[in-house]
Amino acid sequence: MRDDFPEKVKRALAERVAHKCSNPNCLKITIGPNSIATKSTKVGIAAHITAAAKGGPRFDEKLTPKERKDISNGIWLCGNCAKLIDTDVEKYPKRLLISWKEDAELKASLVLSSNKIFDSKKWFTYNEIEYQSKLELRWAIFFEIMGWKFTYKPFETEYWNPSFKISTHQPNSSFLVDVGMKGEFTREKRINIGFATNFSKGILMVFEDPFLKNSENEYGVNNIIGISSLPGKIKNHENKIDFEFCTAVVSDMYGKTDVVNLCEEHIDSDFPFRIPDLYSKYWVKATNMSNRVE
Ligand SMILES: [Zn+2]
Numbered sequence: 614m615r616d617d618f619p620e621k622v623k624r625a626l627a628e629r630v631a632h633k634c635s636n637p638n639c640l641k642i643t644i645g646p647n648s649i650a651t652k653s654t655k656v657g658i659a660a661h662i663t664a665a666a667k668g669g670p671r672f673d674e675k676l677t678p679k680e681r682k683d684i685s686n687g688i689w690l691c692g693n694c695a696k697l698i699d700t701d702v703e704k705y706p707k708r709l710l711i712s713w714k715e716d717a718e719l720k721a722s723l724v725l726s727s728n729k730i731f732d733s734k735k736w737f738t739y740n741e742i743e744y745q746s747k748l749e750l751r752w753a754i755f756f757e758i759m760g761w762k763f764t765y766k767p768f769e770t771e772y773w774n775p776s777f778k779i780s781t782h783q784p785n786s787s788f789l790v791d792v793g794m795k796g797e798f799t800r801e802k803r804i805n806i807g808f809a810t811n812f813s814k815g816i817l818m819v820f821e822d823p824f825l826k827n828s829e830n831e832y833g834v835n836n837i838i839g840i841s842s843l844p845g846k847i848k849n850h851e852n853k854i855d856f857e858f859c860t861a862v863v864s865d866m867y868g869k870t871d872v873v874n875l876c877e878e879h880i881d882s883d884f885p886f887r888i889p890d891l892y893s894k895y896w897v898k899a900t901n902m903s904n905r906v907e
Contacts, residue, residue, distance in 0.1 A: 615665040616681035623659040626689045631724070632657060634691035635717035641691040658695040659687050662710045670699040671707050688714045737906050747903055749776050749792045755899035763790075 618626070632644040634657065643657030663686055664672040673681075680686065688710050690698070698705040736743040737750045740757075742765050744750040749765075756763045756779065767778035767789070777790040 614678075616678045617665055618659050618661075618682050618684075618687055622682065622684045622687060625684055626659045626687045627655075627657055629721065630689045630714075630717040631721045632689075633717065633721070634694050635689050635713045636691075636694040636697075637713060637716060639691060639694050641693075643689070643691050656692055658690055658692055660690045660695040660698065662686050662688055662707055662714075670702045673707075689717070737903075739903075739906050746792070747906075750906060751899050751903040752777070752790070752792050754902045755896060758895045758899060 627643070632642060632655075634641040634643060644653055644655050646652075647654040661669070661681070662671065663676060663681070664670050665681060666672070667674070676686070698710060736745055737747060738744075739750055739753065742753070744753060744765065753763065753765060756777070761779050764778045765776070767775060775789040776792040779790060
């Protein structure tokens with residue numbers, strides 16, 4: 614007995630990601646015109662996160678048939694990716710597929726609510742490196758202006774491919790940087806990034822608008838350059854240690870490039886951070902330079 618998805622679940626899965634494959638390395642459009650003028654061709658698949666039948670990939674015997682064909686157990690993929698996730702379940706575990714789904718839906722919703730286009734297939738070449746997004750390119754130029762040594766896409770981990778690795782002045786010390794729109798850093802993604810902290814002393818996430826001042830003309834914590842994960846040190850709001858992320862900044866302003874963790878107890882969340890105006894000037898410069906790259 615297979616617990617297949619009802620048609621309306623399949624349709625909702627496809628529409629919630631704008632008919633694009635949810636694998637972030639694929640993003641193939643799964644719908645288009647048919648040669649019959651009144652028809653469309655659909656090549657996407659409503660894939661099961663945990664299998665529809667016993668013995669299938671990632672089968673979860675704890676689920677009831679109703680839960681198995683519920684929309685929460687589905688992910689929209691192209692034909693290739695649907696096959697891919699079922700032939701290597703070690704590489705594509707349940708939690709990874711859930712994070713793909715969350716990210717794909719979030720991206721679709723960001724596109725819907727703004728006029729931004731997330732097209733990771735368009736690459737921007739600068740200094741012989743091909744950047745996958747304008748935002749990554751903008752950060753690369755910013756790092757270059759700051760004189761920070763970086764590697765673009767330094768390595769791939771199972772769950773997460775950081776955008777940059779930045780070397781600090783201290784020996785054997787570096788930190789990883791992930792670049793994205795603020796809304797893209799879902800909890801699932803942050804946990805996956807947390808797994809990768811063995812690779813680095815700090816992890817920084819950087820956004821599209823890092824140097825905005827608040828009404829008091831100060832750089833508030835919400836607008837500073839990034840967030841860092843240091844698992845084991847980090848406590849959540851219930852004072853339990855987990856992968857909750859604390860805010861950190863690149864502290865080049867202290868004379869050495871390093872990550873400062875604002876979770877340390879003497880700093881509260883209203884702490885206005887003093888970022889030299891130079892930073893916003895450099896950021897504007899990086900933005901203008903990146904806008905000229907086609
Ligand atoms: Zn695909």
